Amino acid sequence: MNNPVAVLLLMLLLAGCAPHYSLVAPGEVSAQGLTLELSKPWNKSPFSPGPRVALWTRDGEVLNQLFVIGDLNEGESLFKSPSKEVAMPTFSADMLPNELVDLTVTSLKLLYGGELTVTASNLRPQTVSGGMGFRFKLAHYTREGLYREGDVLARVDGDRLYMVIFVAAKTHYYPSQLAEIERLFETARITPTKGKG
Amino acid sequence: MPVQIRYLAITALMLGALGAMGADYAPDFDPDYRPVPSSDEGGLWYRVDKLEADVRNSPHRVRDTELNDYLAAMVCALAGDFCSSIRVYLIDNPHFNASMAPNGMMLVHTGLLLRVEDEAELAAVLGHEIAHFLRSHQIKQWRNLRDSAASAVWIDVGLVMFTGIYGLAQMSTVGAALSYNRDQEREADLYGLQLLAASGYDPGAAPRLWTAIAEERALDASKESRNPFFATHPTAEDRQQTLHRAALAYGDHRPDGAAGELRAMLAPHYFAFMRGHLQLQEYEQTEYLLGKHRRLGYPEGQVAFFTGELHRLRKAEGDGDKAIAAYSRALQLPDPPPDAYRELAYLKLKDNAAPEALQLFQRYLAAHPDATDKAMIDYYIESLGTQIHE
Numbered sequence: 001m002n003n004p005v006a007v008l009l010l011m012l013l014l015a016g017c018a019p020h021y022s023l024v025a026p027g028e029v030s031a032q033g034l035t036l037e038l039s040k041p042w043n044k045s046p047f048s049p050g051p052r053v054a055l056w057t058r059d060g061e062v063l064n065q066l067f068v069i070g071d072l073n074e075g076e077s078l079f080k081s082p083s084k085e086v087a088m089p090t091f092s093a094d095m096l097p098n099e100l101v102d103l104t105v106t107s108l109k110l111l112y113g114g115e116l117t118v119t120a121s122n123l124r125p126q127t128v129s130g131g132m133g134f135r136f137k138l139a140h141y142t143r144e145g146l147y148r149e150g151d152v153l154a155r156v157d158g159d160r161l162y163m164v165i166f167v168a169a170k171t172h173y174y175p176s177q178l179a180e181i182e183r184l185f186e187t188a189r190i191t192p193t194k195g196k197g
Numbered sequence: 198m199p200v201q202i203r204y205l206a207i208t209a210l211m212l213g214a215l216g217a218m219g220a221d222y223a224p225d226f227d228p229d230y231r232p233v234p235s236s237d238e239g240g241l242w243y244r245v246d247k248l249e250a251d252v253r254n255s256p257h258r259v260r261d262t263e264l265n266d267y268l269a270a271m272v273c274a275l276a277g278d279f280c281s282s283i284r285v286y287l288i289d290n291p292h293f294n295a296s297m298a299p300n301g302m303m304l305v306h307t308g309l310l311l312r313v314e315d316e317a318e319l320a321a322v323l324g325h326e327i328a329h330f331l332r333s334h335q336i337k338q339w340r341n342l343r344d345s346a347a348s349a350v351w352i353d354v355g356l357v358m359f360t361g362i363y364g365l366a367q368m369s370t371v372g373a374a375l376s377y378n379r380d381q382e383r384e385a386d387l388y389g390l391q392l393l394a395a396s397g398y399d400p401g402a403a404p405r406l407w408t409a410i411a412e413e414r415a416l417d418a419s420k421e422s423r424n425p426f427f428a429t430h431p432t433a434e435d436r437q438q439t440l441h442r443a444a445l446a447y448g449d450h451r452p453d454g455a456a457g458e459l460r461a462m463l464a465p466h467y468f469a470f471m472r473g474h475l476q477l478q479e480y481e482q483t484e485y486l487l488g489k490h491r492r493l494g495y496p497e498g499q500v501a502f503f504t505g506e507l508h509r510l511r512k513a514e515g516d517g518d519k520a521i522a523a524y525s526r527a528l529q530l531p532d533p534p535p536d537a538y539r540e541l542a543y544l545k546l547k548d549n550a551a552p553e554a555l556q557l558f559q560r561y562l563a564a565h566p567d568a569t570d571k572a573m574i575d576y577y578i579e580s581l582g583t584q585i586h587e
Contacts, residue, residue: 097573098543109476115290117473124572141256
């Protein structure tokens with residue numbers, strides 16, 4: 001191809017096709033029916049694992065992930081199944097905390113290919129957006145052997161599930177972001193998206 | 198069946214049986230063999246040695262000494278003079294699998310241990326993997342792929358001039374490579390059977406295991422590739438039939454399969470291994486396995502608890518009542534998992550049976566005072582207490 005304009009157009013076209021991360025600036029941010037107060041910037045991943053999920057990271061998805069899940073209706077799953085052979089578990093509005101823990105753990109395990117052992121602990125009540133919710137801790141090793149820990153905040157409101165999942169490498173990333181996540185959990189507000197469902 | 202097809206089927210059966218009876222496999226190399234580092238095989242071993250260093254330090258290994266020693270002793274019994282050439286690593290993975298690397302690294306998944314009925318069935322799989330190693334299957338496969346890909350490029354260069362289409366011959370190498378793979382699997386099955394018999398195990402254990410695997414897989418059709426062109430392994434049914442014919446050639450040989458030894462070795466780990474399997478959501482397979490475990494005498498309270506978990510998580514018609522019955526049964530048996538109290542309490546809570554739920558939550562905390570979800574349970578104990586007294 002010896003036409004420089006055509007080459008330039010082709011390059012622009014290819015660059016436009018490449019998926020890219022977009023900045024989530026600090027301040028009040030609404031995502032998936034949740035309003036969160038961010039003290040630091042995040043990066044929104046172009047690879048959303050589900051239609052009701054916004055996936056953010058600060059340093060790369062292996063090092064830290066923040067899943068913001070909301071407006072999830074009865075019968076919907078947290079994530080899209082990565083394989084047609086694997087059916088994701090689905091949410092139902094009458095689920096008690098133990099079932100929502102199972103839903104989260106199994107969904108994450110299947111999202112990561114079904115090979116990892118994801119464990120949950122420290123389930124406890126937590127006020128979320130002025131109502132009764134709960135939170136718990138997560139832990140798992142990645143396939144490559146990196147140990148990650150996490151925290152989950154959840155509440156069922158108006159028959160819909162709202163959840164924030166934070167998972168980060170135990171070395172440095174988890175402890176250094178924990179205070180920020182605690183504040184994010186405390187200030188999370190449910191602001192349902194109208195017309196979804 | 199038309200005569201022609203019947204004739205072909207009988208011929209195929211005879212060829213299979215003759216092949217099996219005539220099978221007398223030998224290793225491709227001497228014990229303690231290491232390839233020359235500058236060779237293609239030396240390069241392959243070098244890469245896999247590095248991979249093994251990662252596996253050795255992997256957090257996904259089950260490190261229990263007794264269980265690892267048990268597996269290593271079985272491998273030694275099967276591999277004979279090649280004992281020191283093979284290292285076994287037990288991996289925490291609930292899928293049915295085991296694999297062999299060209300340098301002698303064997304990986305065994307915990308999902309395999311959940312499926313074998315006795316030591317002989319476990320030995321059948323270990324023997325199959327050892328056979329892959331002794332016959333240098335991976336380097337042969339690599340060389341086959343390299344040579345066929347190279348010739349395909351030349352054929353394609355010729356074809357493109359006549360057809361204008363490039364890549365036809367290379368495309369055909371995919372099917373050929375997979376077919377080669379299936380042939381190696383069949384050879385490993387038959388050589389594995391030979392090792393099984395030579396070690397004093399019942400060769401009939403191999404077809405028995407594949408019968409069970411075929412039954413389990415039939416419960417979930419999505420888990421077996423139905424397109425024979427793209428299959429890397431023969432189907433479970435094919436393997437069962439081939440092994441059954443071949444095992445007959447070893448005569449009527451039915452020593453004790455050592456089910457008791459295997460069960461005693463696995464019992465302390467049963468809870469952890471089975472919990473991982475439940476998370477796969479393969480409920481029909483889990484149900485099949487629990488039926489097997491009940492029959493084999495695994496810890497009764499735990500089997501009943503996992504039956505409760507299966508029904509609670511599956512949520513099919515009638516599963517709620519079945520879950521309650523299974524947890525209640527677990528709590529009547531010796532040493533039930535404390536989680537049985539908690540899960541039954543949550544189900545009673547859903548059924549608005551507040552006094553029963555309260556009592557079960559209290560019994561959960563009494564049985565498991567260090568429970569990390571104590572704050573959540575305390576919340577329910579307090580709110581149920583208030584509700585009952587109002």
